[in-house]
Amino acid sequence: MTKLLLTSLFIFGCNSLIFSQGYQFIGSRSNALGGASVALEDVWAFHHNIAGIANLKKAAAGISYENRFLLKELQSQGVAVAIPMKKGVIGIGMQTFGYNNFRSFRTGVGYALALTEFLSMGVEMNHHFIGINAYYGNYQTVSGEIGLLAKVTEEWKIGFSIVNLTRNKISEFREDRLTTIMRLGTNYRISNSVTFLAEVEKDVEHPVRAKIGFEYLPVENMYIRGGFAVQPVEFTFGAGYAFKGKYRLDLGSAYRQIIGWSPNASFTVQF
Amino acid sequence: MKRCLSILFFLLFGNLAIAQDKSEIIQQRIEFITEQAQSEDLDLINIVERLNYYYDNPINLNTTQGDDLDELGLLTSVQINDLLLHRKAFGKYVSIYELQSLKYWDLVTIQMMLPFIRIDDKLDNLHISFREAIKQGRFELFLRLQPQLEHKSGYDKVPDSIKALSNNYYYGNAARYYTRFRYTYKSNISIGMTGEKDAGEQFFKGAQKNGFDFYSAHAFFKGGKYLRAVAVGDYQIQVGQGVNLWSSYAFGKTADIATIKRNAQSIRPYTSVDESRFLRGVAAEVGYKNTSFLLFASQKRIDANIQLDSTLEDLEFISTIDLTGLHRTNREIARKNGLTEQIAGANLKFVKGQLRLGTAAVYQGYNTLFNKTEQLYNQFDFRGKYNTSFSGDYSYTFRNVNVFGEISRNITDSGTGGWGMVHGALIALDAKASIGLMYRNYDKDYNTFYNAGFSEGSNTQNERGLYAGFKLKVSSKWYLQGYGDMFQFPWMRYLVDAPTAGHEYLIQSTYKPNKIFEFYFRFREQVRQRNSRFGDGTITEVEDILQRNYRFNLSYTVSEIFSLKTRLEYVTLQRPSSEKQNGILFYQDFIFRPKSSPIDLAFRYALFDTDSYDTRIYAFENNALYVFAVPAYFNQGSRAYAMVRYTFLKHFDLWVRYGFFLYNNVSSISSGAEEIKGSRKSDLVVQLRMSF
Numbered sequence: 001m002t003k004l005l006l007t008s009l010f011i012f013g014c015n016s017l018i019f020s021q022g023y024q025f026i027g028s029r030s031n032a033l034g035g036a037s038v039a040l041e042d043v044w045a046f047h048h049n050i051a052g053i054a055n056l057k058k059a060a061a062g063i064s065y066e067n068r069f070l071l072k073e074l075q076s077q078g079v080a081v082a083i084p085m086k087k088g089v090i091g092i093g094m095q096t097f098g099y100n101n102f103r104s105f106r107t108g109v110g111y112a113l114a115l116t117e118f119l120s121m122g123v124e125m126n127h128h129f130i131g132i133n134a135y136y137g138n139y140q141t142v143s144g145e146i147g148l149l150a151k152v153t154e155e156w157k158i159g160f161s162i163v164n165l166t167r168n169k170i171s172e173f174r175e176d177r178l179t180t181i182m183r184l185g186t187n188y189r190i191s192n193s194v195t196f197l198a199e200v201e202k203d204v205e206h207p208v209r210a211k212i213g214f215e216y217l218p219v220e221n222m223y224i225r226g227g228f229a230v231q232p233v234e235f236t237f238g239a240g241y242a243f244k245g246k247y248r249l250d251l252g253s254a255y256r257q258i259i260g261w262s263p264n265a266s267f268t269v270q271f
Numbered sequence: 272m273k274r275c276l277s278i279l280f281f282l283l284f285g286n287l288a289i290a291q292d293k294s295e296i297i298q299q300r301i302e303f304i305t306e307q308a309q310s311e312d313l314d315l316i317n318i319v320e321r322l323n324y325y326y327d328n329p330i331n332l333n334t335t336q337g338d339d340l341d342e343l344g345l346l347t348s349v350q351i352n353d354l355l356l357h358r359k360a361f362g363k364y365v366s367i368y369e370l371q372s373l374k375y376w377d378l379v380t381i382q383m384m385l386p387f388i389r390i391d392d393k394l395d396n397l398h399i400s401f402r403e404a405i406k407q408g409r410f411e412l413f414l415r416l417q418p419q420l421e422h423k424s425g426y427d428k429v430p431d432s433i434k435a436l437s438n439n440y441y442y443g444n445a446a447r448y449y450t451r452f453r454y455t456y457k458s459n460i461s462i463g464m465t466g467e468k469d470a471g472e473q474f475f476k477g478a479q480k481n482g483f484d485f486y487s488a489h490a491f492f493k494g495g496k497y498l499r500a501v502a503v504g505d506y507q508i509q510v511g512q513g514v515n516l517w518s519s520y521a522f523g524k525t526a527d528i529a530t531i532k533r534n535a536q537s538i539r540p541y542t543s544v545d546e547s548r549f550l551r552g553v554a555a556e557v558g559y560k561n562t563s564f565l566l567f568a569s570q571k572r573i574d575a576n577i578q579l580d581s582t583l584e585d586l587e588f589i590s591t592i593d594l595t596g597l598h599r600t601n602r603e604i605a606r607k608n609g610l611t612e613q614i615a616g617a618n619l620k621f622v623k624g625q626l627r628l629g630t631a632a633v634y635q636g637y638n639t640l641f642n643k644t645e646q647l648y649n650q651f652d653f654r655g656k657y658n659t660s661f662s663g664d665y666s667y668t669f670r671n672v673n674v675f676g677e678i679s680r681n682i683t684d685s686g687t688g689g690w691g692m693v694h695g696a697l698i699a700l701d702a703k704a705s706i707g708l709m710y711r712n713y714d715k716d717y718n719t720f721y722n723a724g725f726s727e728g729s730n731t732q733n734e735r736g737l738y739a740g741f742k743l744k745v746s747s748k749w750y751l752q753g754y755g756d757m758f759q760f761p762w763m764r765y766l767v768d769a770p771t772a773g774h775e776y777l778i779q780s781t782y783k784p785n786k787i788f789e790f791y792f793r794f795r796e797q798v799r800q801r802n803s804r805f806g807d808g809t810i811t812e813v814e815d816i817l818q819r820n821y822r823f824n825l826s827y828t829v830s831e832i833f834s835l836k837t838r839l840e841y842v843t844l845q846r847p848s849s850e851k852q853n854g855i856l857f858y859q860d861f862i863f864r865p866k867s868s869p870i871d872l873a874f875r876y877a878l879f880d881t882d883s884y885d886t887r888i889y890a891f892e893n894n895a896l897y898v899f900a901v902p903a904y905f906n907q908g909s910r911a912y913a914m915v916r917y918t919f920l921k922h923f924d925l926w927v928r929y930g931f932f933l934y935n936n937v938s939s940i941s942s943g944a945e946e947i948k949g950s951r952k953s954d955l956v957v958q959l960r961m962s963f
Contacts, residue, residue, distance in 0.1 A: 188745065194704045196743060196751075212753070214741065216700045226706065228739060228755040230796070233774045235739060235755065255737075257757045257772055 026078035026095055027064045028266040032238025032252030033213030034227020036197040039149060039159030039187035043082040043268060046093040046110060049161040049183070050122030051147035053082045053089045054112035064266035069259045073099040078266075088113035091124070105129040112147070120149045128178065130170060141168045143178055155189040167204075180204045185211075193217045197227075207231045225252065232256060238264075246270045316543045316897050317507070317519050318344070322387070328457055329389040333363045339458075341534045343387055348532070348666065348673035349699040350375050352625055364390045375671065375699040377744055382786075408456040415895070415958040417447040419470055421951065425599070425944030426471070434601075439944045441471035441599040448474065448483070453542065464488040467544040471599030471944075478604045485596065487549070491540035499563055501555040505541035508550055508567055509533070510618050510631045511664030512677035513723035514691045514713075514731055518549055521723035526752055526779050526793070528707030528740035531695055531725055532666075532675055535629075537565050537618065546596030547573050548721060550614055565618040572608035574598075577639065588640040600944070611638040614721075625668035633660045635720050648763035651716040651733070655684040660719045671699040681719055689714030691732070693725055703744040707754075711736050715762035727758045727775070735759045753778035769813045771800035787828040795820045804848035816846045820888075836860040844886050854881025856888040856904050869918040875930075876911050879904040895926035895958040908934035908950075926958040 027044035030037035037048040043060035045052025061081045068074035078095040091110040098104055110124030124145045131138045147161035163181040170178050185199025197213040213227035213236070223240035238252020247269055254262040321342065330339050337351045346354075353375045358364065367390055370381050425441040434440045447470045453463030466483035473479040489504035507519040513533045522530035537556055541549040554567035574593035580586035589610055598604050616633035636657035643652060662679035676694035695709040711725055715733040724731035725738070740754030755776040762770060775798070781791040796819050803814045821841045828834040836859070843853045858877035865871075873893040881887055887905035893914055894900045904910060912930025919925070931953035934940060940947040 190703045190743065190745070191701045194701045196704070196745075212741075214700070214704070214706065216704075226739065228776070230755075230776060233755065233757060233776070235737065235757065257759070257774065 028250035032225035034211040036199040036211040036213040038183040038185035046091040049147035050110040050124040051149035054120035059271040062268035066264035101133040325387040413451040415449040419445040443473035461491040509535040515662035515679040517723040518721040569614040575609035653718040689717035691717040709738040750781040773799040793822040852882035854886035871916040
């Protein structure tokens, strides 16, 4: 019986590994836009496409929280910081996910540079730590990612990123590797009040995911967002409010048909 | 002279271009519907009539109060509001070019609306004298013949003694006859009569001593100050968002987000030939200022199967209601008019500015107990003698946001009943982007009869879902639109032995660099759950059925007289209990509208190859006015049709259309009484219209 329990726990553990891998897209803005965030430019780009911070002129920092499917075991917290240098921008980020029997940490640093007016590029290194309860121990590894952002016109940007280029292993068991993801997306400002985002994402072990999102400014400083993604099908929405010229509070949620709601929130400061 | 000629040319050319837009608009709308309806029997006469009417009598933008624009069904409430507010702020419209300054009207909208609107200073007087009504009214007579060219086994010559004992033989001949006479004066008066005989039904013989199998007649008036509308005879009623009562056809999910909202027109004359979906009796709407009150009563006979109770011999009940309207065989003839249905109701409406509120109560009863055979899946369906439903509906437009919805509750005589509701919003984010949202929740025991609430399933019952769609003008040449929809069926359904869920999404990208060329690509994915084909007859599992459609569509107006349309559609279907299937349809249309000739021509040539009926592909076909053909293309073969329209003696139009399917590797088509020996199935329509 105990053996069965342990086995099932272990299988569950492995599933969660695949599920989390430390690569959730973080920040309420991204989540409310269906995750179509590879071509967005703000401090949260550290977690989506490091090239997206290359054009930031001011230092910024943010914290975020997400709860998947309203389960207390599936909570995630994240931090993102961007510091513009004389040349390029340095990004620092952290994310943690899980509960005491399964916890993952990802901590990283990246550097992004506007190579030309047209193209920005960024690289990022992340340290991963995955702790499953005392029976199974801990794993850690370091992975790299790369991102590109092209500004085709003032209104239209295209973003591309690869997460975990080297396809690192996290355990010897069945060649278990950190997942690798490629994303290609676009960010198109239709007018002063509407931005449209679309993206395709290929995770090496999942079907291609297509995502679209809208960001709408009904009045100044107020954002309304909506998104839709497939594989699996998901509706997302959210709202953001910017105040005093430097703070922004974002709230949102994703909804999946069978497993329900995943609310999220983030708070961003621009210095 | 030269200038005169060029003006003349412009007039002709302009008209032709518009005429094409008009048939295009109608065609595209119909295609949207048929995609979802997945059925070959469609009744879109109302929609086409409406577009035709406003084409002939364009709406005056300087006098409209918005209700006729609403009725036209091409604009959203936000756009109508925009138009009215602009007129209020800046005075009457002077030119059509002023529409470009409206925030939520883009060029495509303006182009689409142009044939249906005008700008005029004159007031439309509603003073109707008898002489004027006769002089300016329009009389129309339609005669239509649709013979069947191949012999079907139901028409075999057999002795009457065999016929009398069988349900496999038709009594009548194989042709369909249709005639319609109608007088209309603007949209204010309509008097008409329709008669129809389906193929296989008798004519002035046997069960049909009176000639046609189905007759319909109406007299209708609209537009008084206090008596706003009145109908005698056959009519349609539309209430709110269609959750409680909506006897006519309504759009389902389409690639166009605007169709999620219903624009109820309270009373309309009935001019179609669906033999059950209408009301027969009297209806009147009276109003004072912002309030109006609609009352209606209907009694008609519908087809039903009457059974005797096995224990109490004199107790009769109804086990099946038959909505097909066909009376060809013994069984069908025996069911004819088996049941009397009574409907009565009231609808109170309040309109102020952009706020509309309504409340309605509807009673529907039968003269015999309706007791459908109980199955697990249908145990929450209506059983009993009468049903009453109450509803409230709203619509409000504030700036760029239109919210609308309806809540309805029904109670049957046995005390059962449930709730049904929809709530939606259409939001114009900007001139270039709009979104639509729709939530629906219909209880498993919510039952009303003639409804058309927004839904995935065929009934406004047993469904919960959330829909979100968008429409985007990416640049002056590119458009992007799409929707996502998630739905759940909390109880079992026909051939689905468990509560199920599914989703659907669609994305369409359109490239339209100018007025003469358009290309679009459309992708649609649907996941629905159905019973598995495996199963040992005890417990059947449900499985996901994944269907993907890919469509490439090209239309090109080569010159004013000649246009082309090409379509390639590919479909794949995957389910665990059978192999992956696919299907393809490829067609080419040629349309000629020679300027100086009274003749129009349309041709199609199509090849199709699908693995089964499950991967069938529907495609709209051009047809005679008010005839709708959206056949399913399946198996392997070719399809071709040719249609000619000939206008002569000023008042006469003649349509002749011949088409046929030629299947590969088959020796018989269809089965039972409909079986055709051979590999060819053809159809012919001959229609004559007299109008003056």
